[in-house]
Amino acid sequence: PKYYCLSMFPYPSGKLHMGHVRNYTIGDVLARYHRMKGYNVMQPMGWDAFGLPAENAALANNVPPAAWTYSNIDAMRKQLQSLGLGIDWAREVTTCKPDYYRWEQWLFTRLFKKGVIYKKTASVNWDPVDQTVLANEQVIDGRGWRSGALVEKRDIPMYFFRITQYAEELLAGLDTLDGWPEQVKTMQRNWIGKSFGVRFAFPYTLDGKNEKLWVYTTRADTIMGVTFVAVAAEHPLATLAAKNNSELAAFIEECKRGGVAEADIATMEKKGMPTGINVIHPLTGEQVPVWVGNYVLMGYGEGAVMAVPAHDERDFGFAKKYTLPIKQAISPRPQAGEGQGGGFTTDQWQDWYANKEYGVCVNSGKYDGLNYDQAVDAIAADLQAKGLGDKKVQFRLRDWGISRQRYWGCPIPIIHCAKCGDVPVPDDQLPVVLPENLVPDGAGSPLAKMPEFYQATCPQCSGAARRETDTMDTFVESSWYYARYASPDYSTGMVDKARAKNWLPVDQYIGGIEHAILHLLYARFFHKLMRDEGLVPGDEPFKNLLTQGMVIAPTFYREQSNGKKLWINPADVDVKTDERGRPVGATLRADGQPVIIGGTEKMSKSKSNGVDPQAIIDQYGADTARLFTMFAAPPDQQLEWNDAGVEGAARFLRRLWSFGVKVGNGGGTAIEAGARQAVRFEIHSVLKQASYDMAKHQFNTVASAAMKMLNAMERLDSVHDEVVKEGLSILLRLLAPITPHISHQMWRDLGYGDSILAAPWPQVDEAALVQDEIELVIQVNGKLRGNLRVAKDADQALLEQLALSHDAVQKLLAGGTAKKIIVVPGRLINVVI
């Protein structure tokens, strides 16, 4: 059987960091383990080579992003090799090379023709001083990172993937992914955000024309509580109203200030202003005022929302702030309202106001007394009868905008012709090659200033035309590299279908939890796009997913005279402890003066708490680095870096080595049968647990099992016995995936075979686990009171009798009788008194 083991490929930043070491060690452990289990393993590696950091480096050092990227790749490849990873380098993929991205361009043109890709305008962060588009990351406290200018929103045309067309399938597909962590699936479900609601219109008349203002709501049952409608600043109605209202125009301008990041918008103070326009409530016929609200997003739904202050917390706050009416439309049902503060008051928001399970309509005319489902049905039916709305399924997921006004990315293969419009570049003109010798200057893409690049001929009419100078979001490259690995050399198509069919899907995907939504959702989407092109088999790309935690380390700093903190690397600090080992202070080794102990945080340059993996590998070797990384925490949790812990891992490997030398020396006497049986029991019961842990990817306890085995064998009087030969053979194979170098060498030196890679995963001998006597725990009222050694097949009556006659139980019974005795076979006896 095949086993495709894939770790997320790195961005070539220049240096391996601990997160990489962790990611690739986990992948390598799984790959080696599966080789021992008899699988045909593929473990490839590549480079996510386009991206912003290369442009930043270019700005800082005046080097072309290409040169910087390629030299980083060479450096990091060497580092990965020093970790001893069993990678098939013949499959190496580099996304910034034309032989890779030409197929991305090819697929783009196919999808463009199919209508899966389309163009529309969207908002971006605009730096008015540098005259450039900024990534969210480059906006700091609302200002451009280099210019310091206040960032504005600007609408520009962009290409979009119609991912919403696949929303239903992306959602349903999650149910088939049994090998994915539940939390990741939950996050994706919530991100896709399928909701059942009602889309309806508020009619109004403007300049003698009948118009409709559309909104979407999941709470149609509260429609009789609507007291205003809020529209986004970019909404056409807002623009219209601002024409002869300078105050409103100024407010809309204010709303356009600031970036486009949702976290900022959602935490911003909620502000609004009336437009002076009224619309008609579709059911009551009442006039409803329209407001502009800075919290309404044009990109969501209709860019307008009905506001029901009585039953939506955000609307409530807004209404209180601007003293808008609050009209109750839901009341607790008598049975539900009891004890939950049924009284409605406009003074104070209460959580039940928004609880749809729990109320019935009031002040709602003919809908009074209906519960949520009944009310939504009745209201949707009435709206439909008036031609003003209907039930609608809506997704939170938005289409994926992929245009980037940046240089170091895959060129979008479109030619703009005045006559023919947007024309995709024909296959025989692909790839559109990105020139690699440019240096960006921080003011827009250099491609847009390069006539040799953008001057083109229209493929349809042969007239003069302009080539698109935007590049694609780098998430596009990382959405299909897993498929390219199956046939990285294939020059006549995106993937070789036969080889893709052989290797896909990825059996195990490993990467950081921070990719839980975007990357993993885009890759799933891309797989379906490629499937629909007949390129790849199956509906999902990744069968099993392991999301690893971050690598964190302690921080140390000194307060400087200017009040700023000077961060000091942990490697330069000595920590002092009291007689119990509690830290009491730290000093800088260089000057012996104290430093302040900060928190334990994600390794980063800014906190100077990074540990260079290369230094660890050079000092202790790859096996120690790998063992510590696997032992210190389970893979999906945070891993705290600890130099003493690394020392401990090295100590264990040295002990293992000396033990091997001792065994190799031969001679001596065999041990006594009872001791032999006890060690075999220990080794095989530990192995049983370790095999179970390995299968569930809990590598830290597998490493601890190896330590237990060595401890057990070291306690023996003599190492010259068959049980040691067997035990060491098991121990070395248990460790082989984690510490391949030492395991391989000892395996050979001790004469077990040529290569431990060819050895099978060790088997538990159940016969070694059989015991005649077992130890049971005696509890009284659930509290531990003693132990009992009994024959393993002792019956219930005997156990109860033994427990009752136990000294500790007798003492507590004090002559009384037990109420109840609970016997858990093989574990404990609990006497209830």
Added chain:
RNA sequence: GCCGGGAUGGCGGAAUUGGUAGACGCGCUGGACUCAAAAUCCAGUGUCUGUAAGGAUGUGAGGGUUCGAGUCCCUCUCCCGGCACCA
């Protein structure tokens, strides 16, 4: 703000998924070896109390279910990840 996750000795973590809390490792304390130190080896190490045997207490806080709760339920606090242009 919204979505997801986490919290167990001085530290990293373990606990067969409701059944002996603290495996394994680090650190610390004492001892052996050494002129001495390092390395190595041996013993101890949750907290309080007690000479000891023992007793009490203990898994972020507060409540609940159960013979029995780190594990299940409710309320809360703090920390971390993501939020669509960082990758």
